[in-house]
Amino acid sequence: xxxxxxxxxxxxxxxxxxxxxxxxxxxxxxxxxxxxxxxxxxxxxxxxxxxxxxxxxxxxxxxxxxxxxxxxxxxxxxxxxxxxxxxxxxxxxxxxxxxxxxxxxxxxxxxxxxxxxxxxxxxxxxxxxxxxxxxxxxxxxxxxxx
Amino acid sequence: xxxxxxxxxxxxxxxxxxxxxxxxxxxxxxxxxxxxxxxxxxxxxxxxxxxxxxxxxxxxxxxxxxxxxxxxxxxxxxxxxxxxxxxxxxxxxxxxxxxxxxxxxxxxxxxxxxxxxxxxxxxxxxxxxxxxxxxxxxxxxxxxxx
DNA sequence: ATATTAAACGATAATTATTCTCATTTGTCA
DNA sequence: TGACAAATGAGAATAATTATCGTTTAATAT
Numbered sequence: 122x123x124x125x126x127x128x129x130x131x132x133x134x135x136x137x138x139x140x141x142x143x144x145x146x147x148x149x150x151x152x153x154x155x156x157x158x159x160x161x162x163x164x165x166x167x168x169x170x171x172x173x174x175x176x177x178x179x180x181x182x183x184x185x186x187x188x189x190x191x192x193x194x195x196x197x198x199x200x201x202x203x204x205x206x207x208x209x210x211x212x213x214x215x216x217x218x219x220x221x222x223x224x225x226x227x228x229x230x231x232x233x234x235x236x237x238x239x240x241x242x243x244x245x246x247x248x249x250x251x252x253x254x255x256x257x258x259x260x261x262x263x264x265x266x267x
Numbered sequence: 268x269x270x271x272x273x274x275x276x277x278x279x280x281x282x283x284x285x286x287x288x289x290x291x292x293x294x295x296x297x298x299x300x301x302x303x304x305x306x307x308x309x310x311x312x313x314x315x316x317x318x319x320x321x322x323x324x325x326x327x328x329x330x331x332x333x334x335x336x337x338x339x340x341x342x343x344x345x346x347x348x349x350x351x352x353x354x355x356x357x358x359x360x361x362x363x364x365x366x367x368x369x370x371x372x373x374x375x376x377x378x379x380x381x382x383x384x385x386x387x388x389x390x391x392x393x394x395x396x397x398x399x400x401x402x403x404x405x406x407x408x409x410x411x412x413x
Numbered sequence: 414a415t416a417t418t419a420a421a422c423g424a425t426a427a428t429t430a431t432t433c434t435c436a437t438t439t440g441t442c443a
Numbered sequence: 444t445g446a447c448a449a450a451t452g453a454g455a456a457t458a459a460t461t462a463t464c465g466t467t468t469a470a471t472a473t
Contacts (some may be wrong), residue, residue, distance in 0.1 A: 123293060140420095141421095142419090142420060142421065142468080142469050142470070143469075143470095144420090144421060144422080144468075144469070145468095146421080146422070147421085154353060154355040155355045158373075159370070159371070160352045160353060160354050160362075160370075160371040161352070161353055162350045162352060162459095163350075163351055163353070163459085163460085164350075164459085176422095176423075177422085177423080178301075178422070178424065178425090179423095179460095180422085180423070180424080180460090180461080180462090181421080181422060181423070181424085183459095183460065183461075184421080184422085184461090185421090186351070186353060187461090190384050193357075194355070194357075195353055195354065195355055196353075196354045196355060196356075196357070197351055197352065197354065198347060198352035198353070198354050198362065198371060198402045199345045199346075199347050199348065199352065201344060201345045201348060201349065201354065201356070202345065202347055202348045202349060202351055202352065203348060203351075203430085203460090204309075204310070204348065204429090204430065204431095205308060205309055205332070205343055205348055205349075205430085205431085205460090206306045206307070206308060206343065206344035206345065206348065207300060207306060207307055207308070207309070207312065207332060207341055207342075207343060207344070208306050208340055208341065208342040208343065208344050209297075209300040209301045209340075210301070210342075211339075211340075211342070216306075216344065217389055217392055217436090219392075220395070224305070224306075225305070225306040225344060226352060226392070227304075228384075231385070232384060232385050232386060233382060233383070233384055233385065234294075234382070234383040234384075234385065236379060236380070236382065236399060236401075237379070237380040238374075238379055238401075239377070239378050239379065239380065240382075243363055243372050243405065243406065244406050245405070245406025245407075245409055245410065246337060246363055246365075246372070246401075246403055246404070246405050246406055246409075247403045247404045247409055248401055248402070248403040249279075249366070249402045249403040249404070250397060250402050250403075251400070251401055251402070252399070252400040252402055253382060253397060253398070253399050253400075253440045254397070254398040254399075254400075255382075255384075255392075255394055255395075255397055256394070256395045256396050256397070256398055257392055257393045257394040257395040258393045258395070259389065259391070259392050260389065260390050260391025260392055261391075263391055263393055263443095264391070287449090287450095288439080288441070288448090288449060288450065289440075289441095290440070290449090290450060290451080291439095291455080292450080292451070293450085308430090309430085309431085310423075310430085322451095322452075323451085323452080324451070324452045324453065324454090325431095325452095326431090326432080326433085326451085326452070326454085327450080327451060329430095329431065329432075330432090330450080330451085331450095333432095349430090349431090349458095349459085350458090350460095350462085351459085352458065362448070380445095407421050
């Protein structure tokens with residue numbers, strides 16, 4: 122019979138594999154991130170963690186969030202938060218984003234088959250439109266890597 | 268025979284309709300935004316405009332960008348730039364975003380039919396994955412508006 | 414268990430992106 | 444052309460994030 126690992130145990134194992142110390146702060150930050158079904162900001166995580174570790178500093182939250190992102194334990198919802206990117210193309214279209222150089226290319230809406238949901242969305246959610254991002258590496262960046 | 272409006276004339280007409288003064292700065296900012304096929308940051312727009320109006324201030328660029336966004340002449344590429352949003356869900360999934368309260372709901376990948384491009388992408392672009400955002404208004408916000 | 418050492422922490426300064434304020438200048442319209 | 448509201452430029456203020464650095468803590472080898 123398979124041992125059932127607790128979240129805590131899984132977390133510790135992943136840290137060890139990554140060479141990361143299992144600190145109290147790190148553990149609580151991760152636990153809270155998983156606990157909230159939301160997609161919190163670092164500030165919101167800080168608030169939740171502070172309820173349990175009053176002395177924690179916001180910088181520690183940021184540092185660990187970055188560590189977790191690098192380690193793949195966490196994802197960021199948007200590739201291009203951080204600075205406003207403007208789009209003067211008013212025709213309906215989607216985007217192709219290079220994760221290397223962050224350049225953004227337009228894809229006319231007509232190039233993509235319409236999105237179809239298999240079931241009805243979250244109760245009462247009124248859909249305006251779909252926005253598709255094709256993520257990958259652009260020709261130039263792929264070439265630059267040989 | 269229909270008169271062919273220049274971009275400049277179209278822009279002036281839209282400004283008039285919106286009650287916006289047609290200033291030199293505003294005109295050049297908009298022209299540069301349309302000229303670049305890219306999706307520039309305000310800073311990048313500022314650099315381009317400064318080549319033509321050396322005395323322009325970055326604040327003016329920001330103010331006009333905001334004005335254009337409000338007016339719908341411009342879009343922002345990402346709804347949630349500005350602050351990092353974290354996601355501890357490591358299963359492949361997409362997002363449903365409320366443009367009112369900015370809450371983000373997960374949609375399991377299996378709920379959406381796979382995206383299909385009709386033609387090959389931008390030369391040499393290597394696709395990693397697709398990220399779909401369903402934009403609209405969540406149940407709670409829709410209810411709050413009556 | 415304890416000593417050693419590198420990693421992590423907390424406090425806080427620094428940086429970056431963005432917004433705000435206000436005195437001056439410039440379009441708009443009579 | 445003149446009056447007035449709107450827009451501009453300069454720079455201060457704020458928000459989000461990163462960096463620095465002295466102290467504390469977890470990992471590990473005794």
